[in-house]
Amino acid sequence: ALPAKSSSAVNEAILSIFQDINLNILAYGPAEAVEVNNVAKHYFNSQGKNIRPNMTLLMAKAVNSHLGLDLDFNVYSQQMKVAEVAEMYHTASLMHDDVLDHAEVRRGRPSVNSLWGELSSIRGGNFAVGLASSEVAKLKNDEVLYCMSKILESLVIGELQQMSASHKGNNSDARFQRYLAKTFNKTASLMAYSCQSAAILAECKAGQDRQLSTMAYNYGKDMGIAFQLMDDWLDFVVDAEQLGKPSSADLKLGLATAPVLFACEEHPEAMGPLIERKFSGPNDVEKALKIVMKSNGLNKTKALAENFCQSAILSISSMRYSQAKSDLEDMLKFVLCRMR
Numbered sequence: 001a002l003p004a005k006s007s008s009a010v011n012e013a014i015l016s017i018f019q020d021i022n023l024n025i026l027a028y029g030p031a032e033a034v035e036v037n038n039v040a041k042h043y044f045n046s047q048g049k050n051i052r053p054n055m056t057l058l059m060a061k062a063v064n065s066h067l068g069l070d071l072d073f074n075v076y077s078q079q080m081k082v083a084e085v086a087e088m089y090h091t092a093s094l095m096h097d098d099v100l101d102h103a104e105v106r107r108g109r110p111s112v113n114s115l116w117g118e119l120s121s122i123r124g125g126n127f128a129v130g131l132a133s134s135e136v137a138k139l140k141n142d143e144v145l146y147c148m149s150k151i152l153e154s155l156v157i158g159e160l161q162q163m164s165a166s167h168k169g170n171n172s173d174a175r176f177q178r179y180l181a182k183t184f185n186k187t188a189s190l191m192a193y194s195c196q197s198a199a200i201l202a203e204c205k206a207g208q209d210r211q212l213s214t215m216a217y218n219y220g221k222d223m224g225i226a227f228q229l230m231d232d233w234l235d236f237v238v239d240a241e242q243l244g245k246p247s248s249a250d251l252k253l254g255l256a257t258a259p260v261l262f263a264c265e266e267h268p269e270a271m272g273p274l275i276e277r278k279f280s281g282p283n284d285v286e287k288a289l290k291i292v293m294k295s296n297g298l299n300k301t302k303a304l305a306e307n308f309c310q311s312a313i314l315s316i317s318s319m320r321y322s323q324a325k326s327d328l329e330d331m332l333k334f335v336l337c338r339m340r
């Protein structure tokens with residue numbers, strides 16, 4: 001079981017194992033692309049948590065250790081590139097996301113769109129995707145190229161699934177399945193495919209079949225779904241200043257996330273109509289907030305996130321012990337108690 005520790009102790013312990021890889025990312029931008037480069041750099045210079053690249057690097061180290069490749073710097077530097085690309089794709093998606101969501105704040109500072117306008121934000125995102133994708137191509141590994149491309153496809157599909165989510169006439173099971181499918185595409189796919197890619201690079205070097213990379217994929221997938229469940233939980237629990245972005249944002253955007261869907265199972269008459277009209281009526285957001293708070297929706301969301309974390313631990317249980325494997329397990333504790 002995951003031991004109960006105070007949030008701040010676990011937060012600090014986990015963040016201390018994180019590498020600062022921002023400088024490597026910045027090094028790729030050609031100097032002549034000044035405008036777009038500055039826009040792209042805005043978030044890389046800020047206080048992001050770097051969860052995705054750190055997870056990818058820990059997975060790389062755990063798999064390398066399992067296969068006896070610990071000292072193969074060539075493989076590790078390729079895996080480092082995958083980690084950097086993961087963060088670049090993520091940041092690019094945020095530049096597009098903040099335009100779609102009309103977000104003014106990101107990572108505790110003004111968003112790119114609020115500083116330089118929506119078109120700049122889209123261009124900055126496209127630039128980061130282009131830059132990162134050419135780094136993937138340089139790895140000359142078709143399987144990794146396929147996995148990393150699936151991230152871009154999945155992120156866009158996830159956003160489309162979220163936009164088009166119509167809740168009319170759906171039973172709660174169907175709603176929940178759609179929410180989980182969207183959550184995989186929007187959040188977990190990036191973690192799953194980055195971990196898988198790091199493991200594939202090691203398996204190729206060691207001449208192994210694809211068992212470890214399947215485990216790595218499953219770890220990333222389950223950790224990613226847990227991460228998004230907690231993100232959706234935080235949106236109800238933490239105030240905007242602590243979060244570094246507005247809270248109750250999902251309701252205001254018309255989105256029914258896990259806490260709302262669970263609350264709806266307990267109070268279908270009250271919550272159902274609000275979900276169907278996407279909280280667009282007068283005071284709908286406040287009404288939905290009240291129903292969530294009097295239901296077990298938040299507890300159930302956290303319990304589901306814990307289940308996904310347990311499943312992520314199981315996915316890598318047959319990997320040989322290493323510090324990195326232990327750090328991957330610790331990272332799941334961070335997911336469950338992070339406050340931003």
Ligand code: FPP
Binds near residue numbers: 094101
């Ligand atoms: C944040 O979600 C957004 C994402 C996880 C993905 C957004 C993806 C796109 C906009 C597709 C475009 C992708 C690329 C690679 C250019 P959120 O809005 O729920 O979270 P937030 O509160 O952090 O804004």
Ligand code: MG
Binds near residue numbers: 097098103
């Ligand atoms: Mg957003």
Ligand code: MG
Binds near residue numbers: 100
């Ligand atoms: Mg969004």
